Amino acid sequence: MNNLKHKITISIAISLLLAISTCQGVFAAIKPLTKCHIEVHNPHISTSMFRNQGVLAVKVDADSVCNRPMSDLVLTVEIYKLGTVGYLFQHRVAVDRVIIHEFIPANQKIFNIKTNAPCKNKKLTEYYGIAYATAVVDGKTVKTLHVMTERNRKLSCGT
């Protein structure tokens, strides 16, 4: 009986060792995750454009940062306005892409702060923005999800 107990203990120990070594092999094969973060700021009337150009315009800013070095980055920001029936008749009013072919080191923030749509009148209009990016990381093209502004904003800016 004692002999059988001893055999079972040894076989369990061997199984555990095998399991651990297999797991280590699996963990060693996993590359560090690419984590990219895009932040889209709420639509606003650009004070900078008004100050320098005397132009009223709705603007959406975004920035992105990745924990891995990359190249061929395209950071896109789009501005949408809602129609009279909300999202049903929404349409895009502006798009701007920041295109950087050169190497971008890990954790460097990239900004897109030029996307704007000039106001045609002072009609109260609801806007939101979307941002997304593509880049080449470790030789592979990766795409981020589309990120939407936290809030829609009603601005006195008809476009």
Next chain:
Amino acid sequence: MGTNEEFDDRSTEDRFWNFASQLYIENASRYEAQAQELIKKRTIKVELQGIPVRYRLNLTGCWFEIPDKANKEFYKKTWNRFGFGKSAKLKALPAFFAHTEAGLLFKSR
């Protein structure tokens, strides 16, 4: 500058819009002629400090396109909605030209 293309602080942003405004004033007549030509031809190519760029009208707005690394194809860079009408486009295009040209020329200053 945060990168070679974009800026990351408000004073640089101010300088950028100031530069765009300056371009708009200095090149007003060229932009008006360019707008007329674009309305007529729908697509025009312009060279800015040796860089070929393209403006393409669509139903409601205009795309500003820049060449890729190999200068073989054009990337869609900026688009603004002006409306369906010809007059709305004619009115808005000069400011669009100034804004897009500023984006391209600002980093070389």
